Amino acid sequence: MKILIVEDEIELLETITSYLKNEDFMCEKASTFFDAEDKLISFKYDIVILDITLPDGSGIDLLKTIKKHSPNTGVLIVSAKNSLDDKLTGLDLGADDYITKPFHLAELNSRINSLIRRRKFAGDDTIEFNEITVFPSSKTATVNGKPVELTKKEYNLLVYFITNKNKVLTKESIAEHLWGDDIEMADSYDFIYTHMGNLRKKLKKLGAPNYLQTMYGLGYKFADK
Amino acid sequence: MKILIVEDEIELLETITSYLKNEDFMCEKASTFFDAEDKLISFKYDIVILDITLPDGSGIDLLKTIKKHSPNTGVLIVSAKNSLDDKLTGLDLGADDYITKPFHLAELNSRINSLIRRRKFAGDDTIEFNEITVFPSSKTATVNGKPVELTKKEYNLLVYFITNKNKVLTKESIAEHLWGDDIEMADSYDFIYTHMGNLRKKLKKLGAPNYLQTMYGLGYKFADK
DNA sequence: TCTAGAATATGAAGATTTTAATTGTTGAAG
DNA sequence: CTTCAACAATTAAAATCTTCATATTCTAGA
Numbered sequence: 460m461k462i463l464i465v466e467d468e469i470e471l472l473e474t475i476t477s478y479l480k481n482e483d484f485m486c487e488k489a490s491t492f493f494d495a496e497d498k499l500i501s502f503k504y505d506i507v508i509l510d511i512t513l514p515d516g517s518g519i520d521l522l523k524t525i526k527k528h529s530p531n532t533g534v535l536i537v538s539a540k541n542s543l544d545d546k547l548t549g550l551d552l553g554a555d556d557y558i559t560k561p562f563h564l565a566e567l568n569s570r571i572n573s574l575i576r577r578r579k580f581a582g583d584d585t586i587e588f589n590e591i592t593v594f595p596s597s598k599t600a601t602v603n604g605k606p607v608e609l610t611k612k613e614y615n616l617l618v619y620f621i622t623n624k625n626k627v628l629t630k631e632s633i634a635e636h637l638w639g640d641d642i643e644m645a646d647s648y649d650f651i652y653t654h655m656g657n658l659r660k661k662l663k664k665l666g667a668p669n670y671l672q673t674m675y676g677l678g679y680k681f682a683d684k
Numbered sequence: 685m686k687i688l689i690v691e692d693e694i695e696l697l698e699t700i701t702s703y704l705k706n707e708d709f710m711c712e713k714a715s716t717f718f719d720a721e722d723k724l725i726s727f728k729y730d731i732v733i734l735d736i737t738l739p740d741g742s743g744i745d746l747l748k749t750i751k752k753h754s755p756n757t758g759v760l761i762v763s764a765k766n767s768l769d770d771k772l773t774g775l776d777l778g779a780d781d782y783i784t785k786p787f788h789l790a791e792l793n794s795r796i797n798s799l800i801r802r803r804k805f806a807g808d809d810t811i812e813f814n815e816i817t818v819f820p821s822s823k824t825a826t827v828n829g830k831p832v833e834l835t836k837k838e839y840n841l842l843v844y845f846i847t848n849k850n851k852v853l854t855k856e857s858i859a860e861h862l863w864g865d866d867i868e869m870a871d872s873y874d875f876i877y878t879h880m881g882n883l884r885k886k887l888k889k890l891g892a893p894n895y896l897q898t899m900y901g902l903g904y905k906f907a908d909k
Numbered sequence: 910t911c912t913a914g915a916a917t918a919t920g921a922a923g924a925t926t927t928t929a930a931t932t933g934t935t936g937a938a939g
Numbered sequence: 940c941t942t943c944a945a946c947a948a949t950t951a952a953a954a955t956c957t958t959c960a961t962a963t964t965c966t967a968g969a
Contacts, residue, residue, distance in 0.1 A: 559784045610955055650957050652918060675916070675965055835925055875927050877948060900935055901946070 460575070460584055461485045463504040465495040465521065466537065467513050475508065478564045479571075492516030499524055503532075505584075506571060509554075510537045526553045533574045537562075588621050589683070590667055602665035612637060613658045620671065620681035629678035655679065685800070685809055686710045688729045690720040690746065691762065692738050700733065703789045704796075717741030724749055728757075730809070731796060734779075735762045751778045758799045760792075813846050814908070815892055827890035837862065838883045845896065845906035854903035880904065 462484045466472040469490060476486045487504075489495035492515045499507070499521065507525055511518025518536070525532050534554045556570050586593040593600045598614055600607050609617065615637050620628065630648045659671050672680045687709045691697040694715060701711045712729075714720035717740045724732070724746065732750055736743025743761070750757050759779045781795050811818040818825045823839055825832045834842065840862050845853065855873045884896055897905045 559787075612956070649959080652916095653920090653957075656918060656920090673917070673964095837926070874929080877946095878927075878950095881948060881950090898934095898947070 460506070461487070461502075461504050462506045462508065462571070463487050463489060463495070463498060463502075464508045465489045465513070465518070466508070466510045467491065468510075475564070475567065479568070482568055484571075492521065495521055496524060500528060503529055506533045506535065506574060508535050508537060508567075508571075512538060522554060535567075535570055535574060586618065586621055588624055588670070588681070591617075591621065591662070591670075593618055593621060602662060602667045605665050607661050607665055609658070609661065612654055613661065616654055616658055617662075620679070623681065625680065625682045627674050627678050627680045633678070685731070686712070686727075686729050687731045687733065687796075688712050688714060688720070688723060688727075689733045690714045690738070690743070691733070691735045692716065693735075700789070700792065704793070707793055709796075717746065720746055721749060725753060728754055731758045731760065731799060733760050733762060733792075733796075737763060747779060760795055760799060762787075811843065811846055813849060813895070813906070816842075816846065816887070816895075818843055818846060827887060827892045830890050832886050832890055834883070834886065837879055838886065841879055841883055842887075845904070848906065850905065850907045852899050852903050852905045858903070 462479060464472060464475050464479070464486060466475065466488075467490050472488055472490055476488055479486050487498060487502075489498055492513045495509075495513075496516075498504075509518050509521060509525075511522070513521075522534060522536070525534055530553075536554045536557045538557070538559060555574050558567060558570055584595060586595065590603045591600065592604075593614075595618070598611075600609060600614065600617060616633070619633065619636050630651050633651055634648055655671060659669060662671075663669065668683075670681050670683065672682060674680050687704060689697060689700050689704070689711060691700065691713075692715050697713055697715055701713055704711050712723060712727075714723055717738045720734075720738075721741075732746075734743050734746060734750075736747070738746075747759060747761070750759055755778075761779045761782045763782070763784060780799050783792060783795060809820060811820065815828045816825065817827075817829075820843070823836075825834060825839065825842060841858070844858065844861050855876050858876055859873055880896060884894060887896075888894065893908075895906050895908065897907060899905050
């Protein structure tokens, strides 16, 4: 998933970039109109985060350029302006979403993810970890090239772990992520043990090491060794 | 669900109010600091939508008043300012969420709903339609006072219909609302027929009329007659 | 090191959800 | 007024998810 971030405030540009890199996106930066235009014509991006208030040109023109050269690229407009007109103009011209400064990075992240979902960019993309490969477009996965028969919950569990590799995930966060509103928190979470067991069993059967490590009293971690 | 809207821009105040009334919230308005303070002390609200930039007093002080008199009230701060400081101050002082002008009414609505979910305000609240009563706090429902044994999907289905009574809901929107990411759109939606049938059967068994009307080729409508 | 209690794992039963096949219904076109 | 095809309902079976009872593992503290 390749993202171009167009933002003239250097500090904010760096903040966003390092945050999104940490979320496992491939990021490139552009801090001027011409830099952005150049990169947009030369390379293909899945998503462009576009500040429309640039000092040396209008972001709206960049939006037109994007839609002309690669109509499948998703555009998330960032603006400090309070004008509703900007918002509407942007959305009319084909932007996919709009976020007003200041914003929390978490919100930016969630908008990017909802954009990915809506547009099904996932089509071109795979998520990998050693011998395991996940294909979001078809919601399937393979181990050493052999397909794993995963149920919906197991698939979601695997994706959640693989996209948060090397991080300890608590049962609470797993429950929140996979079940959301449907689950009353502070319940027993017993079912997670079951799903973990089933997922481990299926991955093991196809020859993957047990990456799903139990961190006693803390949660689980998906990692090597 | 009782909501107080504190906003000095009269036009916006009216817009928000009529929108939220249409979403079946009980709304009251306050356009000045003193009006708001008066109402906050005299009545109990589940949620306060609070513009912190009032001409005759600081919204931050109102926030303190709210937290002092009724700590369980949820507060959604509205601000035109771009300052991150305001946001943090507000959240530190006990606000539950923050939205920057300008915003779409749909976004306001979704934030209110997520606030309701998080705080479990639903505890005090019921949703009713003739002989049917839904208790969000326990995720249960009754018909003529007799409990209906509903599964999770059936419960969600009933809530979605009853909170959108008299509106035609397409199979697509039902699928999106109940299954969200977990479902690939443009699928068959066959399972909705099954769930509809099961829900109808259970409601009928307890003596409720068939409110779940089929709108051939369009979807379903939950309504009288 | 040993032990008790908490945390996690496992397997099978029970409940729910989804699929699939069949039957019934609707409304537009002839 | 028919016919036909799309839409919807119904039912049973299959798959999945959750619960429950039991077993195992882990860790802090004796």
